[in-house]
Amino acid sequence: MRVIPPRITFPVRLLPMFIYQLQGTTLFRGATPKGGAGADPVLATAPGTGVMLPYVLNVMNNATPTQIAQFQAAYPAMFPGGNPQPLFQFMCDALNGTQPLLCQNPGANNSPANVRDVDITLIVMTPNTDAQTNQVHLVELNGRGHRVNPNK
Numbered sequence: 001m002r003v004i005p006p007r008i009t010f011p012v013r014l015l016p017m018f019i020y021q022l023q024g025t026t027l028f029r030g031a032t033p034k035g036g037a038g039a040d041p042v043l044a045t046a047p048g049t050g051v052m053l054p055y056v057l058n059v060m061n062n063a064t065p066t067q068i069a070q071f072q073a074a075y076p077a078m079f080p081g082g083n084p085q086p087l088f089q090f091m092c093d094a095l096n097g098t099q100p101l102l103c104q105n106p107g108a109n110n111s112p113a114n115v116r117d118v119d120i121t122l123i124v125m126t127p128n129t130d131a132q133t134n135q136v137h138l139v140e141l142n143g144r145g146h147r148v149n150p151n152k
Helices: 065-074
Strands: 016-023 026-033 053-056 088-092 115-125 138-146
Antiparallel strands (some): 016 026, 088 115
């Protein structure tokens, strides 16, 4: 079941910054205006602000090892290496012009300005088991956002 948040509007000159947080198996989504100096999106979306709302339920990206083993019995290609899967992976420009690198690697290329791709993997489980097979069903959704303009 998906919960649709209310429409979010901002003054014409301010663009929204969308924030996603996975808490347990619920993916929350919130929006806050991109601000100038001193604007902190983490503080703007902190608990109690009313900004973060449930967006997708039953997200299983951070499943336990026991759950992953159960899922792999029915879906062998899911959870490569038997590991939880990140929702977002950011690829940054390499300084030497080679293939992009994961942004969590230390170095001068690890900055928001150098993000080239954002890979998104969302694994969602049905709320109930199948009546005939008594198994849960999973769906894995993959997407990619790619920057085409230069970062400078």
